[in-house]
Amino acid sequence: MKRPPVPPPTPPRRSPKASQMTYGNAWLTHHLTTLFTSFGQILRTPLPSLMTAMVIGIALALPAGLYLLLENVQHLSNEWNGTAQISLFLKQTVGEEKAQNLADWLLQKKEISGVQIITPTQALEEYRNLSGFGQALTALEDNPLPYVLIVQLATANTDLGERLLEELKRKPEIEVAQFDMLWLKRLFAMIALVRRGVIILASLLTLAVLLVIGNTIRLAIYNRREEIEIHKLFGATDAFIRRPFLYAGGWYGLLGGIIAWLLVHFCFWLLQDPVKQLSLLYYSQFELVTLDLLSSLALLLTGGLLGLIGAWLAVGRHLKEIQPR
Amino acid sequence: MIIFNNVSKRYPSGYEALKQVNFHLKAGEMAFLTGHSGAGKSTLLRLIALIERNTTGQIVVGGQHLGRLPTHRIPYLRRRIGMIFQDHRLLFDRTVYDNVALPLVIGGFRPPEIRRRVRAALDKVGLLNKEKSYPITLSGGEQQRVGIARAVVNKPPILLADEPTGNLDPNLAKDIMNLFVHFNQVGVTVLVATHAVGLIKHIKCRMLVLQHGGLIGDTHLRMMR
Secondary structure (H helix, E strand, O other), rough: OOOOOOOOOOOOOOOHHHHHHHHHHHHHHHHHHHHHHHHHHHHHHHHHHHHHHHHHHHHHHHHHHHHHHHOOOOOHHOOOOOOOEHHHOOOOOOOHHHHHHHHHHHHOOOEEEEEEEEHHHHHHHHHHHOOOOOHHHHHOOOOOOOOOEEEEEEOHHHHHHHHHHHHHHHHOOEEEEOOOOHHHHHHHHHHHHHHHHHHHHHHHHHHHHHHHHHHHHHHHHHHHHHHHHHHHHHHOHHHHHHHHHHHHHHHHHHHHHHHHHHHHHHHHHHHHHHHHHHHHHHOOOOOOOOOHHHHHHHHHHHHHHHHHHHHHHHHHEEEEEEOOO | EEEEEEEEEEEEOEEEEEEEEEEEOOOOOEEEEEEOOOOOOOHHOOOOOOOOHHHHHHHHEEOOOOHOOOOOHHHHHHEEEEEOOOOOOHHHHOOHHHHHHHHHHHHOHHHHHHHHHHHHHHOOOOOOOHHOOHHHHHHHHHHHHHHHHHOOOOOOEEEEEEOOOOOOHHHHHHHHHHHHHHHOOOOOEEEEOOOOOOOOOOOOOOOEEEEEEEEEEEEEHHHHH
């Protein structure tokens, strides 16, 4: 049999320029169509879709709720922060003039917003009134109490307060310097610890969301295997085939985000009344912080983005396996 | 338009589906690919559309060496080939209209252009009144005509059909074959794989005969000699 002539090789055509006139707004139309078609496909199986979205919603609501709780604790402790103070017990030998000088010196420091001098007489008076040892104390010949300076801190930063404390302890006039708000420091340390825990939890739940969406999209891909094969037979690019699945993942994530938002709001609504009662008992104006507009948007965006990423991971892995028969 | 030069296809299992196949189908030509089942007809068509790659030899389609075509360019090759299958391969959750529109949507055509072309294609196969039906409600012959409308809707220069009349009764089969002849008359290169030799006897065109993966007959070449 005669061998047919083979033409010289031609380089592959870079792009389908022949149909260039057909692109442009057709591209946008196609994207929008795919966007809404993929949403329609989610609605076509309402119950399984809702369950998937619920799982994602709960996984998102947990870290969001905990984060919000921390914000509230922070908010509350900031209220107390104004009362952070250091008590300086001066040496017995320090007299009124020296105490006054020290107070003036302290007031010049920018970390300090105010200094109150308690003279030994005032202290004894106060002690007599509060301790109930009134009669016993009159028996004292000398006033054994020293001058005390109550130093009001201008900053909420406990580290800065600590450094100031160290500096004051080295002053010769000062016998004892004591941070009255040590418990506040402990609280901050605890908040830092819980915050770290929330970050770990959030990372794990993020992974869970990715896996849930990845699995959902994987199932969707296998359910539409025939469709994908036919698309490939008629010249669909990988991007074209990927697109509806990516959008579906985005929708799932967004729906999950909406459900998370509703859950968080519902839970905080349940807490609102008891918190109000409690803060009334403490004569506090404290009000629960809930999700503001920005954090709400961030929550929804996070959901959508996680959905997109989860879908991307699943699609990348599974579309390659499907080749037309 | 389609050139096979010493093309062989061997599967990983060691089975050799095609052995040293040579032929040249010119632009605007029409040919039937015949042979008993398992002779390699489907494999040959699949190599042209790069559903599979040949093991040795060269295939040139529309001036493009398929051996040098990177995987990401395959979609653009397939957009220039209309394919028709024995089992139709329609999407049953979409209307006839949407099925036919598929290659145009993939090709990124504008909606008005899609409407115009889908109507024209459906009109050509006589199914314009069925555009809103679902494929499941159509008869086998009608489903195959939807498949043909889909294959020609973006006016590809090449049409490949794999046993297009396999499940149809002789009268319907004749109609389908006449459609292919019609497309060939307007300049489309057509290659139809079929084992229904009786059906194509009356159609005067080239016939490639495969047996056990080898090309044993080429009536066109015989006429040339």
